[in-house]
Amino acid sequence: MVIRDLVAKSIFEQSGYIAPEPNGAIKMDANENPYSIQEPLRKKLLEEIGRVDLNRYPVAGIPQLRERFAKYYGVNKNMIMLGNGSDELIQTLCLTLKGKINGVLIPVPTFSMYKIIAVNTGNKVVEVPLDKNFDLDVDAMTGRIKDKFPAIIFLSSPNSPTGNLFSRKKIEAIINKAPGIVVLDEAYASFSGRSLLSLLKRYDNLIFLNTLSKLGMASIRLGFLIGNKDVVAQLDKVRLPYNINSLSQIAANFFLDHEDEFSKQIIEIANRRDELYRGLKEIKWIKAYPSRANFIFFSCAFDSNRIYNKLVAEGIVVKNLNSPPLMPNCMRVTVGNKKENETFLKALKSVTPK
Template sequence: MSQINLTDLVCEKVKSLKAYHVESVEDGIKLHANENPYPPSPELLKKILARFEQLDLNRYPDPDCKTLKEAISNRIGVPTNQLVIGNGSDELIQNLMQVFCNAGDTIAFPDTTFAMYAITAKGMGLNVQTFPLNDNWDFEAAPLFEKLNASHARIVFISYPNNPTGNCFSRTEIQKLVENFEGIVVLDEAYYDFSGQTFLNQMKDHNNLVVLRSLSKIGLAGLRVGYGIFSSTLVDEINKVRLPYNSNSISQIAATELMNNFDTVQKQIDSIKEERSRLLNELAKIKTITVFPSDANFILFQASKNGENIFRNLMENGVLVRNLGAHPRLKNCMRVTIGTKAENDEFLDRLAKAL
């Protein structure tokens, strides 16, 4: 029997990390993870299950995700040779860092934004450079160039709309960034279906632009499917670091059917957007909170005080939202995902009681 100090073996960059943590509730209302509150429609499910029956589970999945790429290509009008499928778009974020960064290199992103840019970078021994958002949760590009040049930043990640603030940053400022930054600009459009705003049409003019999308927010969070749109040269580089068979057969089938039958999902997206307007209105009526505009499937709001208590109270009463209060700019802030009408009503009711 051997007993060695395993923690001593762990490299320094990992020791100092904290694992991505989300609270969970067993039976409560889950409004903390920006998922689609609706399950796949019966029509979609039927199509997916019919294809599962023909599946050879003893065989590896298609390593090139050919059928899924064709379905995405038909839907968004991008050639298949510009697409890469990820095990969630998280994986593509990591792949981008693998392709463009050596240990010690820098990546940049606004503060505050999606936590995984920093977590992934630090786990790979990269430096992170952040630039603050103004009071409208937006930024100006011009003052950044000098700083980005000085740090030799390799990639700038822009969550569009931004998680957790919910807004799309100014298009003009992003445009300046894409045109003037001599590195890769990643437009992470995980919430595109709720914003309708994209930089995809700019890709033909700017080969340093990468667009990421996710199916997690529109119904397949459990299957981990994201995709990236790259200039075809970059696809070859990403494929060098992508793990073989990174997308499993079940995910590929379900995602293909979702893309080919998007009308069923579009109805769900439309009703989430309607509920978003209603929830924004209702939250705006509450005097002791500030609510921020949203282009996504979630809303950021700030209590005037006692954020932690409000979060705990909601959780103890079976409503889970995301508590963001630990961030200095987000004191007393929470992020609530748009749920079904009944879930949103329950949230509003519990929030009123918690306040």
């Protein structure tokens, strides 16, 4: 048997997604909420989790939890689908929307999993560079839409890794030109104070994605999708029956019960972000970009691999994005708590240009 002959070339040639092991480091690489759940809420959650019958399958389809999300967002339950992280929902979209119209179009740079998942599910991917302000280049995207007729266009707003919001006018221009579905991924919208969810009333080819991962519950892997019920009904045929495990279901309900506590943390993180941005601006050899998310994108005047290694040696992990031509010597740092941000800035300032 020759493995190479069994595996799609597009998969065989990949190096694979690598998430660094935390190993006790200060984690500022994955855009998580730095605050863990404190007592007495922690105890309450553990008690609820302790009552789960682990010998039983989870509730399939989870109408009750979908209903709660539907209520929260003011939509019908049939417009909601839950996923094992929004990564799974991206995968479900890429597996399902492959009819006569197919293929995926993305602006770049953007969230790396759109491309990885699209390729791994057998889709062709078209990449269109963002403009110099990291906003959508509508003319270039429209040109590729006309050539390629993609079934899915993924737009992350705020965009990762650049941190900016795309302009509403440009997003709508793309929705109007799209022959298929536009997925507006609002994973970071809570940090930006802007959601375009109300556009659902106007466009039946628009699907929203969101996740609890950035809001304080990354470990439970709970993403959700909101949109046209006819599209959701098709996606639901592809969803695996028990995709949300019982422990995650309890934790997601717990999140909704205590949403106000998590919201306070979001406000705190947005304040810390602005503080961290000011700190980065003080470093002469860094160009930091304004952010509406819970992370900051910055480029360095010299080799970011060296800077990354130095930070790792100091026990801090950030995301090293260094990849010319789009992101030469670029990095992304997740907003941490006050102490983490200070430790990071101090370590960064201690790096000297050679």
